[in-house]
Each structure stands twice: as structure tokens, then as C-alpha cells.
Amino acid sequence: MTEDTQTRATFTTLQAISDRKAQLLKEIRKDSTQITKLRQQLFSKPTALTTRKNKGLRMQGLMSTGAGVLDGLILVWKLYRKFKK
Numbered sequence: 001m002t003e004d005t006q007t008r009a010t011f012t013t014l015q016a017i018s019d020r021k022a023q024l025l026k027e028i029r030k031d032s033t034q035i036t037k038l039r040q041q042l043f044s045k046p047t048a049l050t051t052r053k054n055k056g057l058r059m060q061g062l063m064s065t066g067a068g069v070l071d072g073l074i075l076v077w078k079l080y081r082k083f084k085k
Helices: 014-043 047-051 055-083
Strands: none
Touching: none
16 A cells, blocks of 8 residues: 555545546556556466477477376276275
């Protein structure tokens, strides 16, 4: 929080209230655009992984996926043998 939001400001005219409202609206919109940019950066795919031009990266991805599938199949087989009785 900023200092001006922690302390209560007293307004004496409608113009002062209107100015403060416009200032707050401007700050909110600026923060909203910054949050949108950060969210887009957070959830966008990294460019190195989407292009996959490097054969080593492609093989690494296939090995990782294959190891995960093999691990899942072994787990299913063990559970099947345990609970089939």
C-alpha cells in the first residue's frame, strides 16, 4: 500500500473528490495493464521448447515421455497383479 491510501484524506469540494477518483482510476488501469502483461509472460510457452529445432532436445523430450509412459504401465501392471485376487 502507498502512504496516501493508508491515511484518510479529507475532501472539501466535489472537484477534489472527482480529481482523486480520476487519479485512482488511472492508477488502477495502469496496474491492470501491467498485470495483464505479466500474466501473458507467465503463461506463454518458451520459444526454445516450441521450435524444437535441436535434435538433442527432441530426443530428450521423447525419452522423458517414454520413461513416463513406461513407469505408468509398470504401476498399472503391479496394481493389477495385486488386486486381481
